[in-house]
Amino acid sequence: MDRDTELQLIDELLEIKASRTFYLDEGVTRSPVSRYISQERFDLEREHLFRQVPLIAAHVSELAEPGSFLRKNLAGLPVLLTRDKEGRANAFLNVCRHRGTQLVEAGSGCSHKFTCPYHAWTYSSAGKLIAAPHFKQGFTGEDKADYGLKRLMCEERHGFIWVRARGEGDVDIDGFLGGLGEELAALDIEDMFLASDETIEVEANWKLIVEGGIEAYHFKVAHRDTIGPFFEDNLSTYRIFGDHMRSILMRSSMARLAPDTREDWRLRDHAQVLYNLLPTSSLLVQQDHIAWIHAEPLGPAKTQLRLATLAPKAQAHRADHWAHNHQITKTTLMEDFVLNESMQKGIASGAIEYMTFGRFEGALDAYNRVVEGYLDQATALADAANPPARRNGGC
Ligand code: FES
Ligand SMILES: [Fe+2]
Structure with missing residues (x-):
């Protein structure tokens, strides 16, 4: 990330906090629960999204x-x-x-x-x-x-x-990354090693898991006993890059930055920077390492998750430090996954037909629109190859 962008992102969050508001999208949106529970829908996603992209x-x-x-x-x-x-x-x-x-x-x-x-x-x-x-x-x-x-x-x-x-x-990977290539290159991921690496299964749809990572609305509530106290309430921003997303979650320490130290401000010291790479790889950039979360959907209500900590090779000797950080990340994520499993059962009950995304949950709708785009494109191609029969049967 270039320096101007880094400072702009910090300024933006500080301004939102100072004005006592949130990062708001235009309006409330809805996401039908059929997107998360149907086998037919899952099969379409697998064929027309997961198997089509790098x-x-x-x-x-x-x-x-x-x-x-x-x-x-x-x-x-x-x-x-x-x-x-x-x-x-x-x-x-x-x-x-x-x-x-x-x-x-x-x-x-x-x-x-x-x-x-x-x-x-x-x-x-x-x-x-x-x-x-x-x-x-x-x-x-x-x-x-x-x-x-x-x-x-x-x-x-x-x-x-x-x-x-x-x-x-x-495939042109940088083209696919929609402008995020330079920011990923700057993270020096090739000079990192897998300090911790484990796989778990979560009984929830993969999109519920992605959505849980791109809003800050739940942070002070669901993570109140772990990392919630270190973050501002419901304060995050997001940007779309092609099919991908970068979201920034503000730590409380950002509000204490002294203006005369501006030259030394570093975004990742005072925020959690999250890259969501379509469809299901997330890079959670922390102060000195990256948590990499990769999902392999197994079914509409089952997702295999890889949780890995990537740390600089030059600091491989700090094994205890990396293990400790991995545990903090895992404990926090498990709080999300328990809720994701609860939601999966909840939405499968028929109690609600759609989920409602508030204006500060706009990233969830944006992500869903990208997914819908892949499925719509597949439908359009299928229709072009096999035009639907003319309605009303006229000659
Ligand atoms: S050698 Fe016969 S199936 Fe592989
Ligand atoms: Fe969370």
Whole structure:
């Protein structure tokens, strides 16, 4: 983030606080509960959003050396990430081209050869079929070169490995980031390591979890026993960058900044800076580290969440400090997740047809509009390919 933007964001929050108001959108909006509970809707999101955009599959440190590999579940698909002998990161569907067995069972490891557990077809870390027992006799007329692993778009950018499950060709990650690329680059995520890393499951729709992170209305209430006292009441701002969002939550310490120290003001010391990268990776930028929250939706009411703490490699020796910070973040997030699970059961009861977003919860509507945009686009393309039958049946 450039210095002007950093100071503008601080000034904006200080002005809102001084005027005793909030960061308000135009009007109240509503979000139908069917978006959060329907299997049909979930299937559409998976196909037309999650499988169409680049997803953060891993931090670069997880695939650091040639030969390192990772098995992932990405947008509901089995994926194998490898770093080949040339040092290139690759993503493939983790599916044997013979009869479809999942090729790699281990979650991670180091190898340049992957042998299918069924009939021993063997692939290189670059995805080529390099051996198959009795191939010449049994597969007469077939060419091994046609049986490489199905390759997915894969790119390293800003310290992460991005993978897109569908579509040919490359993706311009910075273009996809809608102007956030420079800010992410400035975070030096590639020079960080995973100080803590864990996976949990939450019985709630993925959008409820995202929405819980982009409003400050709940902070003094739901987090009153943890970090609530360190933040202003209901004071956050947000900006949209393409399909993504940056929101800033004001710490109480910001209001105590002395004007004559303006040159030293640092946003991340006095606010929580949150990047929501569509669809479900969130980077919560703290004073000296980043909490990375990544969701893999498993169903309309079930989401797998990865909670990781990224810290500078140069400070790897501060293990206790990072573990302590991870625990604080996790404890706070668990307060959100318990409420998300409560909401999921609540909205599934039929008691309400829609959720109501107040004017200071405008970020929730903005995020939902982006998601709706992907689904609308898919519907429009389907209609163009298959025009709906003419109404009233006239000739
Ligand atoms: S299914 Fe993999 S070798 Fe047969
Ligand atoms: Fe929260």
